[in-house]
Amino acid sequence: MSAARGTGAERRLALLLCAPAAAFMLVVAAFPIVYALWLSLHRADMRAPDQTAFIGFGNYLTVLSSPIWWDAFGVTLFVTVVSTLLELILGMALALVMHRTIVARGLVRTVALIPYGLVTVVAAFSLRYAWTQHTGWLAGASAPLTQTWSSIAIIVLAEVWKTTPFMALLLLAGLVLVPQDVLNAASMDGATSWQRFRRITLPLMKPAILVAVLFRAIDAFRIFDNIYVLTNGAHGTASVSIVAYNNLIRGLNLGIGSTLSVLIVIAIALIAFLLSRLLRSDAPDAPRAWRQR
Amino acid sequence: MKRRPCVSVLVLLGSWLATITACAPVPDGIVLGLYKYQENYFDEVLARCNAEAAGRYTIEQHILPRDADGQREQLVRRLAARDQTMDIVGLDVTWIAEFAEAGWILPWTGADSMAAVEDMLPGPLATMTWQDTVFAVAANTNVQLLWYRTDLVPEPPQTWDEMLVMADSLAAAGKPHVIAFTGAQYEGLVVGFNTLLESYGGSLLSEDGTESAVDERTVQALALLQRFATSAGASPAVGNAHEAEAQAQMENGYAAFQLNWPYVWAAMQVNNPAMMDVFAFTHYPAVVPGRPARVTTGGLDYAVGAYSRYPELAREAILCLRSRENQKFMTLNAGTPPTFRSLYDDPELQAAYPMLDVIQDQLEHAVPRPRTPFYQNVSTVVSHVLSPLRQIEPEATARELDERIQDALESRGLLP
Numbered sequence: 001m002s003a004a005r006g007t008g009a010e011r012r013l014a015l016l017l018c019a020p021a022a023a024f025m026l027v028v029a030a031f032p033i034v035y036a037l038w039l040s041l042h043r044a045d046m047r048a049p050d051q052t053a054f055i056g057f058g059n060y061l062t063v064l065s066s067p068i069w070w071d072a073f074g075v076t077l078f079v080t081v082v083s084t085l086l087e088l089i090l091g092m093a094l095a096l097v098m099h100r101t102i103v104a105r106g107l108v109r110t111v112a113l114i115p116y117g118l119v120t121v122v123a124a125f126s127l128r129y130a131w132t133q134h135t136g137w138l139a140g141a142s143a144p145l146t147q148t149w150s151s152i153a154i155i156v157l158a159e160v161w162k163t164t165p166f167m168a169l170l171l172l173a174g175l176v177l178v179p180q181d182v183l184n185a186a187s188m189d190g191a192t193s194w195q196r197f198r199r200i201t202l203p204l205m206k207p208a209i210l211v212a213v214l215f216r217a218i219d220a221f222r223i224f225d226n227i228y229v230l231t232n233g234a235h236g237t238a239s240v241s242i243v244a245y246n247n248l249i250r251g252l253n254l255g256i257g258s259t260l261s262v263l264i265v266i267a268i269a270l271i272a273f274l275l276s277r278l279l280r281s282d283a284p285d286a287p288r289a290w291r292q293r
Numbered sequence: 294m295k296r297r298p299c300v301s302v303l304v305l306l307g308s309w310l311a312t313i314t315a316c317a318p319v320p321d322g323i324v325l326g327l328y329k330y331q332e333n334y335f336d337e338v339l340a341r342c343n344a345e346a347a348g349r350y351t352i353e354q355h356i357l358p359r360d361a362d363g364q365r366e367q368l369v370r371r372l373a374a375r376d377q378t379m380d381i382v383g384l385d386v387t388w389i390a391e392f393a394e395a396g397w398i399l400p401w402t403g404a405d406s407m408a409a410v411e412d413m414l415p416g417p418l419a420t421m422t423w424q425d426t427v428f429a430v431a432a433n434t435n436v437q438l439l440w441y442r443t444d445l446v447p448e449p450p451q452t453w454d455e456m457l458v459m460a461d462s463l464a465a466a467g468k469p470h471v472i473a474f475t476g477a478q479y480e481g482l483v484v485g486f487n488t489l490l491e492s493y494g495g496s497l498l499s500e501d502g503t504e505s506a507v508d509e510r511t512v513q514a515l516a517l518l519q520r521f522a523t524s525a526g527a528s529p530a531v532g533n534a535h536e537a538e539a540q541a542q543m544e545n546g547y548a549a550f551q552l553n554w555p556y557v558w559a560a561m562q563v564n565n566p567a568m569m570d571v572f573a574f575t576h577y578p579a580v581v582p583g584r585p586a587r588v589t590t591g592g593l594d595y596a597v598g599a600y601s602r603y604p605e606l607a608r609e610a611i612l613c614l615r616s617r618e619n620q621k622f623m624t625l626n627a628g629t630p631p632t633f634r635s636l637y638d639d640p641e642l643q644a645a646y647p648m649l650d651v652i653q654d655q656l657e658h659a660v661p662r663p664r665t666p667f668y669q670n671v672s673t674v675v676s677h678v679l680s681p682l683r684q685i686e687p688e689a690t691a692r693e694l695d696e697r698i699q700d701a702l703e704s705r706g707l708l709p
Contacts, residue, residue, distance in 0.1 A: 045704050046373055048704065049395070062707065068707045133528065141529070142529065143528070143530035143532070146530060232478070232479070234532070234533075250362060250673065251708045252669070253704060253708070260707075
């Protein structure tokens with residue numbers, strides 16, 4: 001305690017000790033972010049370096065008035081909402097299984113986590129080959145990866161298959177916190193297992209659920225690798241990250257590309273803000289609240 | 294032997310710090326860095342040129358990814374960072390204008406440029422210059438041919454029209470009938486469309502490469518593409534077919550026709566030798582009867598990196614890497630078509646490489662892809678506007694193409 005307040009000399013020493021870490025963070029985190037912001041306000045194309053000029057919010061106007069951005073935004077939002085929802089449902093089921101397992105608990109939990117341990121690109125390639133016409137074992141004579149909605153369905157499937165275990169793990173952590181005596185008491189009062197789940201387990205788990213949804217939604221919004229491998233954004237399946245990659249890395253347009261990156265960060269910040277608002281208003285330490293009632 | 298200094302430090306995410314070191318032992322003296330993708334048998338060419346240099350320099354290859362986008366990304370990033378080790382860069386023929394305009398590759402002048410263009414066929418030669426200056430030297434060239442199965446198609450089609458009709462009747466007879474075509478949303482689709490368009494006499498860009506040249510011939514080419522996409526000849530998977538998928542359709546017996554690069558000949562020998570008896574090739578089908586198709590050239594060019602410390606030696610090394618003997622060696626072993634006119638008369642090559650005559654014929658009428666520093670943008674929007682092929686509406690799609698190409702040329706708007 002007293003060390004935290006400390007004397008002037010100690011305080012200086014503390015600052016000095018922190019300085020290298022702070023400087024490191026400034027270089028690797030703050031600089032790129034500020035540079036991206038700076039670039040997003042400029043016309044900056046790598047192939048025309050002498051035409052770089054300040055254009056205010058011109059790039060933002062270009063992006064936000066482009067149907068390409070809004071199409072990609074729609075696809076990204078759709079994939080985010082649908083896959084997070086499916087993962088929540090399946091993840092909860094998986095978490096319950098992992099929680100209730102009596103025999104070989106460690107083995108069950110490990111096996112359930114295998115999809116999450118796989119490299120996304122590898123998983124996506126195996127799905128792509130599986131749905132290649134004639135040669136893929138799931139495709140037969142069809143070619144689902146050449147149509148918009150069937151492609152999006154496969155992209156969602158790839159996401160869900162891959163990250164449901166992660167969701168389940170986060171939910172399991174919440175599940176463990178539900179006090180057994182409360183469940184027993186409810187059982188004594190004649191509550192069915194569904195009622196116990198709906199009325200006791202779910203409300204008590206709410207903070208864990210919201211954290212899990214927050215993590216996954218942020219992650220899903222940045223989706224890139226699955227789409228890159230499965231369709232490379234063809235047939236109207238591009239996500240915002242794919243569009244950013246095409247403009248920044250492939251098109252070498254630093255200005256537009258940085259603008260896209262900034263907009264993606266803003267969108268993610270918005271998602272995080274909305275979900276965390278939900279989290280704060282609904283989670284005043286749920287177990288204690290229940291006991292006081 | 295000495296060790297090269299370990300240089301590149303990579304900081305990732307601020308969470309971990311990895312030092313990637315390139316500390317392979319290298320011989321003393323000048324080392325010329327060569328950045329290109331790995332070709333089979335190329336190591337031997339490299340060894341020969343290093344032997345020829347007799348210790349004045351050693352060429353050391355840095356292997357780039359196989360796909361063109363991956364290569365370009367690495368080249369551009371290094372060149373934008375003024376990498377001094379980039380003495381020789383292997384460029385896809387579509388990048389010359391972009392790299393020259395950005396000042397990333399050095400021009401060739403005087404005796405060097407005379408040596409570079411000597412005996413070149415017009416197809417590859419057209420890829421070597423930008424603004425009437427030689428910026429790159431062709432190492433190999435490429436054109437697509439029509440591949441077909443003699444058991445299904447006794448007499449190969451001369452025109453697209455004939456081919457579509459043949460595919461229809463094969464389908465009606467319940468036989469393999471697919472026309473394997475690189476219809477995925479990527480560069481291969483642009484190559485296919487450019488061939489159709491140029492064969493109609495049209496062009497994507499104006500002569501000077503600054504404006505879109507969409508006209509009624511573009512509409513014709515779009516109409517043909519749309520007709521193909523909705524015909525029996527188009528497989529449902531055409532919208533996902535790259536070169537490899539197109540060739541797989543042939544190898545697996547689903548395709549009766551294939552429009553693809555000559556590498557498929559060697560691939561078929563390895564993957565499905567039983568089909569070699571019926572696997573044949575001929576000229577790319579015409580779109581206008583009696584007028585040979587004008588096919589799009591591909592291939593690899595070498596250029597000297599702008600930040601090289603040894604540009605003179607780099608030029609010398611390039612002339613060796615693509616010398617007549619080395620091109621011949623690569624044609625014989627790796628199957629890449631040569632760029633020297635005289636090699637097409639070489640009896641040894643003609644015996645070993647059956648496609649040679651057809652390729653030379655096509656190279657006489659071959660066309661480069663649109664020449665502009667913004668080619669990558671143009672290519673990206675063209676393949677996007679054309680996809681999916683089935684939904685092309687010739688008139689409307691042509692108008693959209695016109696607008697989007699113009700935007701791409703002015704680096705305006707968003708790339709899809």
